[in-house]
Amino acid sequence: xxxxxxxxxxxxxxTELHVSVQSxxxxxxxxxxxxxxxxxxxxxxxxxxxxxxxEFCPNGTYAKGFNVKVERHDYFDNTALNAIHLFxxxxxxxxxxxxxxxxxxxxxxxxxxxxxxxxFLTAFQLKVESSQGxxxxxxxxxxxxxxxxxxxxxxxxxxxxxxxxxxxxxxxxGICGIRTRIExxxxxxxxxALNDVIMYCCD
Numbered sequence: 001x002x003x004x005x006x007x008x009x010x011x012x013x014x015t016e017l018h019v020s021v022q023s024x025x026x027x028x029x030x031x032x033x034x035x036x037x038x039x040x041x042x043x044x045x046x047x048x049x050x051x052x053x054x055e056f057c058p059n060g061t062y063a064k065g066f067n068v069k070v071e072r073h074d075y076f077d078n079t080a081l082n083a084i085h086l087f088x089x090x091x092x093x094x095x096x097x098x099x100x101x102x103x104x105x106x107x108x109x110x111x112x113x114x115x116x117x118x119x120f121l122t123a124f125q126l127k128v129e130s131s132q133g134x135x136x137x138x139x140x141x142x143x144x145x146x147x148x149x150x151x152x153x154x155x156x157x158x159x160x161x162x163x164x165x166x167x168x169x170x171x172x173x174g175i176c177g178i179r180t181r182i183e184x185x186x187x188x189x190x191x192x193a194l195n196d197v198i199m200y201c202c203d
Contacts (some may be wrong), residue, residue, distance in 0.1 A: 034059060036200040037172040045196025046139040046163030049183030052102025054200065056177035057088035061097055062202065063175040064089045065115035066145060068155045069103045071107030079193035080129070080138040080158040081104045086121070086178055087113060101180040104193025110156040119148020120174025124199055129161030139183070139192035143178070148174060167199065176202035 034056035056062060071085040081200025084106030088097040121188030127142040146169070183192045 004123070024110050031167075034078075034091075034106055034176060034200075034202065036176060038168075038170070038201045040124065040167035040170065040175070040199040040201060042124070042164050042167050042197070044162075046128060046131070046137075046192065047180065047195065048137075048139060048192050049181050049195050050109055051181050051196075051198075052177060054177055054179040054198075055101050056200065057086070057097040057099055057202075058095065058097045061088040061095055061176075062173050063178075064120050065113055066143075066153070066155065067110050067113045068105065068122070068143065069107050069109045070157055072158060076136075077105060077131065077191050078136055078138050078158070078160075079191045080141040080160060081143065081155070082107045082180060082193040083109075084143060084155075084194075084197065086175070087115065088176075089120075091173075099178060101178045102182040104182050105185050106191065106193055113157075113168040114145075114153040115126050116147035116153070118124045121152060122170040122174050122201075124165045124175075124197065125163055126197060127157065127161045127163045130145065132170050135189050136165045137192050140194040140196070143197070151164055160172060164170075170201035172201045172203040174201065175199045 063086040065087040071079045085100050123146040125144040129138045138160050141161045143155045145153050179198040181196035
């Protein structure tokens with residue numbers, strides 16, 4: 001199943017389409033609505049931009065893995081983390097999907113998908129650079145996740161900023177949705193792209 005997801009993700013990059021993944025088992029569509037038990041937030045997100053749409057894993061599936069879109073090097077204006085994909089699976093691995101909320105305009109998707117060895121994503125942590133005044137702002141630089149059972153994974157983000165506190169841990173089965181705060185391109189102004197993240201938990 002994980003190999004299948006990697007193949008499909010590569011095809012999504014190639015065609016520049018952001019559509020739901022259809023598994024070799026059930027064919028499930030991502031959703032903008034789903035009953036959730038709780039939402040997870042962190043305290044160190046930045047305030048630029050606006051909150052995008054909420055995206056949820058298909059019913060019966062939960063986020064098991066992730067990868068990120070990153071602008072690593074720009075001499076004048078770095079934006080660091082721009083977006084997050086969540087890879088959803090059912091408990092029996094017979095259905096899957098890929099979701100993301102709004103996406104920053106800069107950087108490239110990292111072709112490295114990290115998956116929980118068992119269980120699903122249950123908490124997250126952001127590495128954020130605070131306001132730099134007249135210097136270059138980057139906002140969110142990286143993300144970490146905890147899986148069921150305590151296994152931790154760190155994204156392929158950038159080095160600026162500091163890690164904040166972990167979000168609360170899901171009381172349900174696992175993370176099932178995501179919402180991102182994105183600053184649109186500022187033209188000649190300072191771009192920051194991804195500023196904050198909310199995750200949803202489902203039973």
